[in-house]
Amino acid sequence: MHSLIDDFTGNLFQDPVGPCISLYQPTHRSHPDNGQDPIRFGNLVKKAEASWKERYPDKDPAPLLANLRKLGEERNFWNHTLDGLAVLVSPDMFRVYRLQRAVPELVNVGDSFHIKPLLRMVQSADRYQVLAINRHSAKMFVGNRDALDPFEAGDDFPDTLEAVLGDDPLRQRPASWSRGAAATIAGVNDGQIERSKLVDADTEQFFRAVDRAVAEQFSRPARLPLMLAALPEHQAMFRKLSHNAYLLPQGIDTHPDAISLDELRERAWRVMEPKYLERLAGLVDMYHAARARWLANDDIAQVARSAVSARVSTLLVEADRQVNGRMDLQSGAVDFAAEGGIGEDLLDDIAEKVIANGGQVVVVPKGRMPSETGLAAIYRF
Template sequence: MSDPITRETLTDLVKLEEQICLSVYMPTHRTVPERDQDPIRYKNLLRELREKLAAQHPDADHDALLEPFETLLDDRDFWVYLRDGLAVLGGEHFFRVFPLQRRVPEIASVDVRPYLKPMLRVAQSADRYQVLCLARDDVHLFEGNRDVLDEVHMVDEVPRNQNEALGSDLTEATQSGNPGGYSMASERGDPMQHEAGGSGKQDEIDLDRDRFFRKVDAAITEYYSNPSNLPLLLVALPENQSVFRTVTHNQHLTEEGIDLDPAALDLEELRKRSWEVMSKKYRERLDGIVDRFGVSQGQGLASDSVKDIGQAAVAGRISTLLVEAERVIPGELDQESGEVRMSSATDQGSHDVLDQLIPRVLQNGGEVIVVPADQMPVETGAAAVYRF
């Protein structure tokens, strides 16, 4: 009962027609005893959600809107396998559940659109990546960020080993040649490599590996890399790195990989080594974004004025929108004129301008990036680079 965060998912959410939308966010825990308290916190948020719903929409069918939210309380397995955060979004015509790899604040929101900014803080963060751990006859996929790495339970279309990929076409194990492809010296990465067994049979065994890698590449690209748009880091022995990079068509594969046997790394070591590589890309991306904003601002093609950004968003002029993480700007964006009317956070039914800007920019094909407060180039909470 959970959904992956993909570009298609986000596009579907931001394009929803106006309706009564309920949004719940909360931090969750991986271990007891804290994990046992998560359903209680969730139940309290549902109580708050019901109160807001009654105040803002007294004539709506409250029970029908809240029913799928309340059903989660009875799913014991659901609460056991959560990660660091949870987003539950629902309305008259949709219901989505997103376990998150990052903590989010407790929020119970009722609005005409789902409250997306906390989830976009996770989805649009520049530090997300995936890791492909590959051996001759084994494959695992992980997804994470600077703080955490979790294994992905892959769809059945991804072959887990050569037998799943090739079936009856797999070279029989009784044939001459080393199914590992080279002598043990090669598997250790030693420079003096020599093939074991007859070269003809060994060629067939190596061909099996190539075909297995091609099928893995195609499935990972189709079901994970393209939908998520995340960089993919390859962890494999040097020989397997070379072969996979020869056959891959995955445009998200990073140039730098980790030349080690994945089986030799526990999860924490894999996370540390992966982030050592990915942190460089993360810093480069953020630096490039900030530099681009500075250059564009000098050319009159950027702004940090929330009111100017509102008009540009409605006009479809925004190429890139930077949003400060966890910042809230109370107010209303006029979806026709782009006028931003500021309000007080204490106003009944006050909305967040940033949460209204984000879907409008995405709807018009712009990019939204949520940036940590200490790395934002401005103090206003938002910065936009214009197309024209």
Template sequence: MKYEVVRDFPDSILFDRGGVCISIYQPTHKNKSENALDKIMFKNQVQKAERSLAQKFSKREIEEFLDPLYKLDQDNEFWNKTKDGLAIFLNKNKCVIYKLDRELKELTVVSDSFHIKPLIRVFQSADKYYVLGLNRKTFKLYYGDRYGLTEIEFAEDVPVEITDVLGDQYTSPHISISKGGTMYGTGSKKDEIEKDIERYLRYIDKFIWENYSKPTGAPLVLVALKEYQGEFRKISGNKYLIEKGIDKDFESLDINTIREESWKIIEAIYLNKTAELVELYNNGKSKELAGDSLEDVSKKAIEGRIETVLLESDKLIPGKVDLETGEIERKPLEDVETDDVLDDIAELVLKSKGEVVMLPKERMPTESGVAAIFRY
């Protein structure tokens, strides 16, 4: 069995239950000089899984089951092209890997279902966002949340400069350009250059949409001079592009300034969204269309009755939800068949096409770690 790197969330494997399900999270580094440390951490994670499996399985059974992870450990090409974090999911049928633009805490969980709450936090946290900086020559993409902003390093084979994107079709400019980005000149040369810029912007739009916006649904802030703000917005089909942008050349700003300016835009959206969800929850509770009881929420999750569930991002409740009755069975996390009750609820809600939103403790309207809005 070969491992597969995936981008779309949620992958079908995340809903698999029964048998052994191994979930591994860890931070990684883009710098090749630090890859050795990543591999050491990964080996430690695999050893944790081995010790947990040893409670119920023979050495031979463990080695057969973990074979994809052993092969991954030897894949130097894989480790040379990591991002900021890894999420790995393995069962007897499949092994999938997410390369993530967000650092994750080291964690290994062996259970009869996958532990997906950290992954949900990456894909469905209310505060995550991207920042796209562009001009007529190049572009950069940043990933941010309320804690900070980091530049995303693209793979070496991804063209970034306009000359690399257009290749032989690029028209060499021989006309003057003002500080504001406006081109001066006459005739076909100017027209060709404008066409080049349009093709380049269309390439950027498609690249960002397919690789970042579509898989995550995260809002996108544009940092560019007014001229390029207008040109990009005119051709962009990205529904997550925020109307308000930063009208400056991104190359003239340091990353801290970009973070401060972009977070001002995102914070208003973030606070508004969380406030709306909390208000919906409070209004629903008065009509018995919302609740925070773990037992009640787990049963309604099995029945497919949850429209939206808010989960406390750092809270972990050891145990599992019985898929037949919805009852919660409390067990220590070290047990091979034990996961996180909140994680089970999240999985059930996603499976029934509900929305899962991860919030920090200070934004949660409840103390139980869960606040659910019911469909009926």
């Protein structure tokens, strides 16, 4: 399965070779609800074919449609879906993303991908990560207010104590034993070796390895808040040695295997929700303060030009809002589509430009947006 975070970080969706097909649909995690998901997907593929023939009558969609139909027939894939699905296809790209949020059914065929639903997954202010750890194992989860799911770590992630320390026969000794005058293990004096000290040394070495891996593989690429789920004594030890700047001071004080995944999500969201609301309020305050200095705007046409010229540092985009039209990607000039007319999503195109020019995009619920146009931009200059 493709990594949405890696693809956004690598600007994979910038300047694609078109035409591009974007398909979105809600999916289900379990039987019997998921039985209808591949059927609905097949109907979306038919709609994509019809839209393609209308917009690009001189181009052949057969290779792209063949890949989509093949996906629709993969039974194992449809038995392991989450809450939503996004499939992006172009002449030189095929991407499939399982989503933690349900998305409305949508078919878009155009010169670029429709990625705003994905922006909400990647740029939404309510996303977080959880590290569940004990003396013997570590697991990573990614979540939002609605869902929490295991994060597939690479083979080089130190998910067990044995993966870090290997199989050391000395660690299988009784709690207290003597090896004689020559015995020296990790700074322990000759003679009696206390088992508890050896266990603590092992745990510290394991925690250090996990801390480095989490920072390198998860926190720095995603830049998401990280919560620690562990027993209080393990919380103290891990925090003392951790160098992860994204680790939150509040954690979940329990053995992670002692609670269900749903309870873990509930407890994580209780920690995250105040920070989420605080961040949204801070962004809105920044927008109003910048607007008072003529460094913010909510006019779509003006923001589009500013996005192209790299003026936009932060763009707030209203969730589930779409404004159809066309945008010149060189000048930023926009033409709004007539009501009900066909066109690209201008908010989508503007957001892509902001990201490409190093700005941040945050998808915001309608009730917390500081404007009514669908976007609000804070300028660098």
